[in-house]
Amino acid sequence: MLSATRRSLRFPARDLQRAARSFATEHNPPTRFESSSVFPDEPTHPTLKADSVPGPKSRQHSASIAEFQDPRAHVLVGDYVKSKGNYLVDVDGNEMLDVFAQIASIGIGYNNPELLALAKTDEFATAAMNRPALGSFPSEQWAETVHKGLLSVAPKGTPHLFTQMCGSCANEGALKAAFMAYRARERGQENQPQKFSEEELSSCMKNATPGTPDLVAMSFKSGFHGRLFGSLSLTRSKAIHKVDIPAFDWPAVPWPAIQYPLEEFAAENAEAESRAIAHVEETIKAQAKKGKKVAALIVEPVQSEGGDNHASPSFFKALRTLTKTGVGATGSFWAHEKWNLDSPPDFVTFSKKMQAAGFYHAADTRATDAYRGYNTWMGDPIRALQAREMISFIKAHGLVQHTAAIGDELYSALQGLGKKYSGQINRLRGKDCGTFIAWDAGSAEARDRFVAAMRQQGVVMGGCGEKAVRLRPMLVFGDKQLAIFLDKMETVLKQESGR
Amino acid sequence: MLSATRRSLRFPARDLQRAARSFATEHNPPTRFESSSVFPDEPTHPTLKADSVPGPKSRQHSASIAEFQDPRAHVLVGDYVKSKGNYLVDVDGNEMLDVFAQIASIGIGYNNPELLALAKTDEFATAAMNRPALGSFPSEQWAETVHKGLLSVAPKGTPHLFTQMCGSCANEGALKAAFMAYRARERGQENQPQKFSEEELSSCMKNATPGTPDLVAMSFKSGFHGRLFGSLSLTRSKAIHKVDIPAFDWPAVPWPAIQYPLEEFAAENAEAESRAIAHVEETIKAQAKKGKKVAALIVEPVQSEGGDNHASPSFFKALRTLTKTGVGATGSFWAHEKWNLDSPPDFVTFSKKMQAAGFYHAADTRATDAYRGYNTWMGDPIRALQAREMISFIKAHGLVQHTAAIGDELYSALQGLGKKYSGQINRLRGKDCGTFIAWDAGSAEARDRFVAAMRQQGVVMGGCGEKAVRLRPMLVFGDKQLAIFLDKMETVLKQESGR
Secondary structure (H helix, E strand, O other), X not given: OHHHHOOOEEOOOOOOOOOHHHHHHHHOOOOOOOHHHOOOOOOOOOEOOOOOOOOHHHHHHHHHHOOOOOOOOOOOOEOOOOOEEOEEEEOOOOEEEEOOHHHHOOOOOEOOHHHHHHHOOHHHHHHHHOOOOOOOOOEOOHHHHHHHOXXXXXXXXXXXXXXXXXXXXXXXXXXXXHHHHHHHHHOOOOOOOOOOOHHHHHHHOOOOOOOOOOOEEEEEOOOOOOOOHHHHHHOOOOHHHHOOOOOOOOOEEOOOOOOOOHHHOHHXXXXXXXXXXXXXXXXXXXXXXXXXXXXEEEOOOOEOOOOOEOOOHHHHHHHHHHOOOOOOOOOOXXXXXXXXXXXXXXXXXXXXXXOOEEEEEOHHHOXXXXXXXXXXXOOOHHHHHHHHHHHHHHHHOOHHHHHHHHHHHHHHHHHHHHHHOOOOOEEEEOOOOOOOOEEEOOOHHHHHHHHHHHHHOOEEOEEEOOOXXXXXXXXXXXXXXXXXXXXXXXXXXXXXXXX | OHHHHOOOEEOOOOOOOOOHHHHHHHHOOOOOOOHHHOOOOOOOOOEOOOOOOOOHHHHHHHHHHOOOOOOOOOOOOEOOOOOEEOEEEEOOOXXXXXXXXXXXXXXXXXXXXXXXXXXXXXXXXXXXXXXXOOOOOOEXXXXXXXXXXXXXXXXXXXXXXXXXXXXXXXXXXXXHHHHHHHXXXXXXXXXXXXXXXXXXXXXXXXXXXXXXXXXXXXXXXXXXXXXXXXXXXXXXXXXXXXXXXXXXXXXXXXXXXXXXXXHHOHHHHHHHHHHHHHHHHHHHHHHHHOOOOEEEEEOOOOEOOXXXXXXXXXXXXXXXXXXXXXXXOOOOOOHHXXXXXXXXXOEEEEOHHHOOEEEEEOXXXXXXXXXXXXXXXXXXXXXXXXXXXXXXXXXXXXXXXXHHHHHHHHHHHHHHHHHHOOOOOEEEEOXXXXXXXEEEOOOHHHHHHHHHHHHHOOEEOXXXXXXXXXXXXXXXXXXXXXXXXXXXXXXXXXXXXXX
C-alpha cells in the first residue's frame, strides 16, 4: 500500500522564520540586526493614546465597514502610514508592538524603506497596471524576477514553481498536481502527455468515475490548510471554519501528542510519534479496504491555527519514508530542511509572509499536458517583485540568523517567566525554531484574558488552538523590542497572579 | 421543492462590457471615446517585426521560463513597457492589436496613464507594502476605497461585498455563503448567530453529516466557474480541466440550445429555453428523490470558456423566479441588469477585468458568526485601489456607453462579413452586448487556423468552446481599432476562402 502514496508528502512552509539556522551558515551575514538602523523613526516603546484598544476611532471605522463587510473579527483599524518596523499604529494613535504581524503575514516590518522604494519604481508600476495572464502572456521580466526572488530560495529537490494567489490556492494547486501525477503513474504514462480514454473524458464531465477519480488526500487532525472546498476538507483545526460546508470524505489522523518541555519527555514523545506514524499507515490500509487510494498527505511543519503543535525531525523523516519518491539532496531556509529528510518533499507550499503564494515541486509533478496546471493570473507579478525585494533584504541583513538568535533569547526568557509565574506558561514550545514560539495558558479564558491585557499594554499578539498563545513577530524583531515585550509580559503575568 | 433553492441564484458578472446601455443613461457621459486622446503614442496599426508570432525572442524567453514553469500555453512574451492602449507589444517588437485583452482581464488599456499615476502615489505604495489582514486589521482607507470603487457599482439589491483574490475564490466564497445561509434557514436561525448542536460541531471535524451537510450546488453544462475543488466541480466546459481531479457529486443541466441569428429562431429559442428551465426543475426534484437538497445554482450570464453561449432575459427571469428570494429593485452596469429580474440575484461575483475580485450579496447572506466568512487577506487593497481608479476612468470617459455603440458597429460589420464569406462566420452572437461578440468557425481546425492567421496579421484574439472565436477587446477599443480589425479580418477570411 505504501507505494500508493509515493508522491504525496507535502510540507507547507508557513513561515520564513522557521528553520533559521542552516541558511545563515551558507550566507554568513551579520549576526544581529538592530531595527533602528533601517527604521530610524520606529517607536521605542508602546504608547496608548486611547483608553482601550480598539479605541473610539477604530470602533467608528469598524462601524463604517460594517455597512458592507463583517467587522466582528476586527482587532483594530490600522494607520499604515504611521506604522513603522515592529510597531503597528492604529487610527486612535496607539503605537503598539506587533508580535503577531497581522496573521503572521508581514515579514520585514511596516513601511520597510526598501519595499517603499520598490513601490515607486517604474518596474513596479508597469507590473501593477498591466497585469498579464502569466501562463499565456508572461512578461519579459518574469523569468528574471522569479530567478532573483522565489527561485533563489527554492528548497533543494523542488526547483519548479507554480505561482498562485494565496495559501489556500497554493495548497489546492499542489493537491491537484499530486492527483494528476498519481493518475499518470497508475496509467503508466508518468511525465508525458496523457492518452485519456474516451470513457475518462466523458465521465469527468459528469463528475463521475473513472474520469473523476475517487482518490483521497489525508491530513492531520488540528491542522489548518485553508478555507476553499478542497483545502477546507483537509483543515481540521476548528468547527466554526467547517460546519455547514460540504466536504470531501477524506481521512485525518491524530497529530502526535507531544509533551513539553521536550527534554523531559523524550521517551514519551518518541512513543507518541511512533503511534502517529502507525496511525498514518493503518489509515492508508483502512482506506484501501474501502477501495480508496490515498494519493496525498499534507503536513504543516508547525500546526499553527490548531495550537502551535510541533513534532521532531525523526517524525517527519519517518513520514517521508512512508510516502517517499526518491529525488535527492537536502537544503536550507525552509522548515523541513532541518529534518534531514532522505528525499525532499514533493511539494512545498507558501504564502503569507512571502506576500507571493504558490508551491515548489520537482519535475516529476509538472502537469503532463498544457492547461491542466493553469489559471488566468497564475499568481501576481507585483507580489513576486515584492517577494524578490524581501528575500534580498533578508539575505543582506542576515535576518534568518538574527531571528534564530533572538528566538533563543526569547525562549530562555519565557522559560524563566514560566518558572516564576507558575501555571501561566505551560507546554512552552518552539525551542530552536527562531521566534516561532507558543505556550498554553491555564485555560481558554485565561488565554483570551492574557491576549486582551497585552493589547491594553500596547502589544498585539494572537492565540491559536484551544488555549495557546502564539508569537509571530517579524524578522526585524530585535533586542530592544524583546526587552519591551518581556517587560509588558511580566506586567500582565503579575496582574494575572494577583487575580 | 422550489423553496429549497430560494437563496440560490448567482450571476457571476464576468465582464464590465456586458449590460452597456442602462449605465450610460444614468451618467450621461460623452458618447464615443477616441483612445488616442488618452494614449497619444498608441500604435495606429499592427506592425510585425518578427517572421512569426511568437518570434525568436518570445521563444527564447519561453524556453527560459520552461526551466521552472509550464510554457505550453504561452502565446507570446509581452513587453509591458512598450504596450499601449489597445496594442500589445511583444519582446520581438511586434505591435499587435489586442482584442482578447489577456484573458478578458485588462479593462482600460495597457499603460493607462491614470492607472500609472495611481501606481506612483504614496497611497498606493503604502497599501502595497503594508498588506493588512483586512478582516482583522483593516486600514483607515479601506471603507473609503471600497465606497468610491467597488461599492459605487454594486448591483442593486446586493449592497454587501466580500473581497477575494481571484474568480475561483470569489465563486467559492459565494458558494460557502449560500450553503451557510441555507443551513441557517433550515435551522430556523436565519440572520443570527447559530446555535450549533454538539453533534454538528463534532461531526464536521470528521467531514461527516450532519455538521458537514450533503447539500449540492447546481451548474449548467459547458459553464466555466473556476479551477479549485469546489469551483471545478461546477465547471463543465472542457474535460482537460477536470480529468483526474476528485469532484463533488453535483448535478449539471444543459444550457438552452440557442440558434442564431436570434431574430430568425425566436420560437425555437423560446422553446429551447423553456426546456432548459424544465430541466432545472426536474433536476432539483430528481436530487430530492435521492435525498439531496440543491442549495445553490450558479449561472454565467454569457458562458465564455464553453463557447460564448447566450440566453435571453426571459430565461434568466424564469430562473430567478424558480430560485427566488424576494429582496427587491433593479439596476444597471452588470450583465443581469438588462434582464429586468423581479428580484435581484443573491450573489454577483466578479474578477478578471475588475482586477479586484469578490462578490456582492444581500444582507441576508452575511455570515451568521464571526470567522465563518473570513480568510487572512480578504482580497488585496492595491487591487481595490486599482478597481477604484478604473471605475472612475470608465465613468469619466463614458466607456460603457461607448462600448455599446462600438459593439453595435462591430456586430453589424461581422454580419456583413458573414454574408460575404459564407460558412466562416456562423451563429454570430452578442447583439446588444457591447463588444462581447463571438461566432463559430466551420470547424475546430478552421477556428484554430483563423486565430493563428489573425495573429500573423498582428491581431491577438482567442477561441472558446469547440469551434468558437470570441472577442474581448478592452473598453478603450474605438473606431480606429475597429477599422483595422475588420480590415485584417477580411484579409484572413479571403485567404481561407481561397484554400
